[in-house]
Each structure stands twice: as structure tokens, then as C-alpha cells.
Amino acid sequence: MKIALIGFGAMGQLVAKEARDAGEQIGYVSSTKNRAESVKDMAQHLRDHDVTIDFSVADAVLRNVEACVLAGVPLVEGTTGWRQHEDVRRIVTESDGALVYGANFSIGMNIFYRVVKSASEYFSKIDQYSPFIEEAHHSRKRDAPSGTAIQLGKLMREEFQKDIPTSSTRAGYIPGTHRVGFDSVADQVLLTHTARSRQGFAVGALLAARWIIGRKGMFEFGEIIEEILTREI
DSSP: OEEEEEOOSHHHHHHHHHHHHTTOEEEEEEOGGGTTSOHHHHHHHHTTOSEEEEOSOGGGHHHHHHHHHHHTOOEEEOOOSOOOHHHHHHHHHHTTOEEEEOSOOOHHHHHHHHHHHHHHHHHTTOTTOEEEEEEEEOTTOOOSSOHHHHHHHHHHHHHHSSOOOEEEEEOTTOOOEEEEEEEOSSOEEEEEEEOSOTHHHHHHHHHHHHHHTTOOEEEEHHHHHHHHHHHHO
């Protein structure tokens, strides 16, 4: 693959390293230095690439989507904290584009989603248990609650039919940690996912990049994991 990168912070640099180690080619790189360029100019840079991977900022997502569909290049959207899902879906659909997005590109977390969904289905049938979510990250993480916590809350709300209490901590160098709990007078059940490094996100983003090439439409990363798990079974 020839990959374009939008955003060249810690995640963008890690994606570039993982891609090169896998024998892929890194082409155009958009960083804070050229963030002010127009959609048309960015699209011109993207046109000869197989796929674009975006780990930038939430405010730039809509522009980046527009540039990718104009260039006819599929996009892996790894940025978190953006809310313009309907606008993005409209742009991708009307332009016959291709995009895969996710609150978290960790393969382990996407399996964790399924564990939490299943556990919520069981505990929601027992009145004595109250669900909750706790998430903690390093002080540099901007969005709170995290996109991952929001996704976990959505999955749990489908079973409990109510909002799930969620707490967020931003301090020091805490690794990304998400806990889902089911609490009762008698006991408490905790499910925990801890990200030891960002490498898992980069590996997942590259998996999504290989998968989206040749497809049309807007997909959630969990759909890719579901396809893999179903195929393996």
C-alpha cells in the first residue's frame, strides 16, 4: 500500500513505523505545518495513494473526509472526539467514497466490546446490579469521557435501557484504562481493559487500511473485527 498520513503526532509517527516495518510505503504526510491548506490542495496531494489514515484533531475531520472523497481515496478515521457522523455519512454516501472509523482501533478493545455487551445482557436481567464505567488516561488526552467510554456506554445502554454512570480521570502518565462494573450489595464484578502502548491502535489502523481498499461506504471498525471472528469460527 501507498499510505497518506493526516496528523503526525505520536500516533501518526507510530503508524508510519509499523507500516514501514510491514513493507508498506508512506507518501504524503499532513501535519500542523500544512493544516491550513485547502480541501482542494489536500486532495491533490492524496490522489496517487491507496489509502489515507487520519490521527489528527476532531475539528479537522470533516475537512479531511471531504479531501479524501474528492481525491477518490479511502479513509481510515482514527481521530476521536468528533461528532459530525451524519455529515460525514452524507459526504461519503453522496460521493461514493469509502471510510472506516472507530472509537478505538485496538483489536483487544473491540473484542472487549463484545464481552461487555454479553455481560450487560446477563446483568441487566438481575435488578440488584447497577452498571458503571470508569476510564482513566494521561493528562494530555483532550476528550473526556473518551470515545471508547462513550461506545461502551452505548452498548450497555442498549441492554439496561438507561444512561450508564461514567467517570473520567486525566492525570500524569496513566495508560488508557477502561473498567466496566456491575455492582450489588453482595458483590461487584469488574471487567478491565488496559492499553500498554499505542502499538495496538497502529496495528488496528493498518488492518483497517488493508480492508477498506476496494470497498465503498462507511463502516465501523467493529464490523471488520466481526468479519474476522466469524471467518475464524
